[in-house]
Amino acid sequence: MNQGAEKKEQVAAWTADTKVVSKHAMELKQLDNGVIIPPSGWKCQKCDKTDNLWLNLTDGSILCGRRNWDGTGGNNHAVNHYNATGYPLAVKLGTITADLEAADVYSYDEDASVIDPLLARHLQHFGIDFSSLQKTEMTTAERELDQNTNFDWNRIQESGQEVEPLFGPGYTGLVNLGNSCYLAATMQVMFSTRGFCQRYYSNQSLKEAFGTAPADPTVDLNMQLTKLAHGLLSGKYSIPATKKDDAGDAAQTTLTAKQEGIPPRMFKSVIAAKHPEFSTMRQQDALEFFLHLIDQVERINIGSPTFDPSRSFKFGIEERLQCPSGKVAYNRRHDYILSLNIPLHKATNKNELEDFRKLKAEKDARG
Numbered sequence: 227m228n229q230g231a232e233k234k235e236q237v238a239a240w241t242a243d244t245k246v247v248s249k250h251a252m253e254l255k256q257l258d259n260g261v262i263i264p265p266s267g268w269k270c271q272k273c274d275k276t277d278n279l280w281l282n283l284t285d286g287s288i289l290c291g292r293r294n295w296d297g298t299g300g301n302n303h304a305v306n307h308y309n310a311t312g313y314p315l316a317v318k319l320g321t322i323t324a325d326l327e328a329a330d331v332y333s334y335d336e337d338a339s340v341i342d343p344l345l346a347r348h349l350q351h352f353g354i355d356f357s358s359l360q361k362t363e364m365t366t367a368e369r370e371l372d373q374n375t376n377f378d379w380n381r382i383q384e385s386g387q388e389v390e391p392l393f394g395p396g397y398t399g400l401v402n403l404g405n406s407c408y409l410a411a412t413m414q415v416m417f418s419t420r421g422f423c424q425r426y427y428s429n430q431s432l433k434e435a436f437g438t439a440p441a442d443p444t445v446d447l448n449m450q451l452t453k454l455a456h457g458l459l460s461g462k463y464s465i466p467a468t469k470k471d472d473a474g475d476a477a478q479t480t481l482t483a484k485q486e487g488i489p490p491r492m493f494k495s496v497i498a499a500k501h502p503e504f505s506t507m508r509q510q511d512a513l514e515f516f517l518h519l520i521d522q523v524e525r526i527n528i529g530s531p532t533f534d535p536s537r538s539f540k541f542g543i544e545e546r547l548q549c550p551s552g553k554v555a556y557n558r559r560h561d562y563i564l565s566l567n568i569p570l571h572k573a574t575n576k577n578e579l580e581d582f583r584k585l586k587a588e589k590d591a592r593g
């Protein structure tokens with residue numbers, strides 16, 4: 227798969243479950259104010275911004291987008307215009323091309339990227355021939371994906387520290403597939419436990435897993451867990467990445483301090499198959515994923531429970547309930563998780579945390 231197609235697929239997966247037809251699209255009233263939009267050379271009507279511009283589909287005003295929490299982005303002129311007028315739909319200039327479905331239409335009222343089935347007509351109202359326009363801007367979904375896959379963690383880490391890169395068996399990174407950090411974090415923990423390492427690495431070769439897999443090993447969880455284990459634990463993929471020189475000549479490469487890591491795509495599609503949440507590209511809860519994984523691993527090891535690595539996470543809980551009258555009752559159950567309360571008042575980085583909370587509150591207030 228080439229880069230462009232893969233990106234497009236990722237963006238599709240990112241948005242597929244969220245974009246719906248706007249309730250304002252079919253009945254949208256467009257003002258007969260004689261506004262004609264030129265095919266290029268746009269600028270915000272309230273400031274000097276020439277990128278991140280939104281065309282309001284009611285009155286044809288061109289205004290800049292929202293300011294990001296870190297100060298980048300626009301000056302909020304488009305959203306302010308909506309707040310003043312209630313004109314609900316805007317399309318991002320630079321995302322309109324002959325492929326109209328890919329255009330980024332936003333509904334302020336519904337607070338979501340939406341589909342406008344009448345977009346061609348709505349654009350024509352302001353003299354725009356969509357088939358002649360070029361794509362010059364990222365859509366909201368592309369931008370979100372970009373930010374989530376290229377996230378600069380240093381910007382939110384509470385205290386920066388120089389870390390030493392490590393290579394070798396067990397020091398293999400997992401590539402973020404877009405909001406998949408919950409999966410990466412959970413799997414790194416699982417494969418740091420003896421039960422999982424033995425079951426899927428020391429006691430099972432790739433060849434053995436392949437031999438026992440059903441017709442299609444790409445959809446076999448045992449095979450994919452074994453593949454992931456060998457990828458993470460063999461050390462084969464824990465090597466410094468090479469950087470091509472500026473001319474792009476593969477022969478002229480230098481080693482970097484980073485590693486490329488392995489992308490757990492096949493594993494994710496198997497473990498998430500048919501699951502309504504984990505099969506999406508949305509952010510997920512690592513704890514929920516852990517419980518889902520344990521459940522799946524238990525299922526595929528049902529024939530040989532002594533080899534089931536999920537057993538090492540299982541424990542019994544006994545709860546003692548005492549009534550004021552002195553009567554006592556006991557509850558017994560099995561569980562895989564034990565909640566611990568973290569005494570926040572004992573934290574040593576309270577000031578930094580306060581700063582972060584303040585910044586977040588400001589961001590939330592701006593919307």
Ligand SMILES: [Zn+2]
Binds near residue numbers: 274290
């Ligand atoms: Zn502006």
